[in-house]
Amino acid sequence: MGRLHSKGKGISASAIPYSRTAPAWLKTTPDQVVDHICKMAKKGATPSQIGVVLRDSHGIAQVKVVTGNKILRILKSNDILHVGGDMIV
Template sequence: MARMHTRRRGSSGSDKPAADEPPEWSDVDEDAVEERVVELAEQGHSPSQIGLKLRDEGVQGTPIPDVSLATGKKVTEILADNEASPELPEDLRNLMERAVRLRDHMDENPGDYQNKRALQNTQSKIRRLADYYRGDELDADFTYSYDTAVELLDDA
């Protein structure tokens, strides 16, 4: 399958090894893992950063290679259960940050046509993703614009 905004094909990535249960060396209590996830979320970390911190630092010095194997829930599910989930989905937030950064660059460099196209592609991805999230994680009347993106990113 080709990429969204080019005719090139993407390079295949590696898959995680199939596992049904956490390794025996990582025997941390589920409640301790959930507490650590909520604690990291309150410190302002995104769900992917939480996963990396648990992999690298762990809980009580024991690394957690896969949160869903250790607890039976994904990081976002744990955050939703404890009412600590972010107000914007992480992928949409990252795209909005990129669009704001590109727009600021375009204001300073109006002749940069490569980044003008990159901004158009990013905004297209944001609109497509907003259609997906509209009604569930976003308001039913949400529409993307530069001003709303700046406002949403400044609030959080």
């Protein structure tokens, strides 16, 4: 959205942390994260919903930092991929 009385458009955006390693306080193993993802996907959750639950309930900000793979790639490797509304394959 533009400004009313000036020509600026603003540059606000969220920033991904510079550190690409899992935080030291996170005690969840990559296998546990993959198990959580598989269980939620089998219940019908989309990858974006899985990411929100992991972030809010389990303290995992970025799955790729912990496991080395994104949620969609984990689902593909475990053959649990459901083609839904927010997934374009």
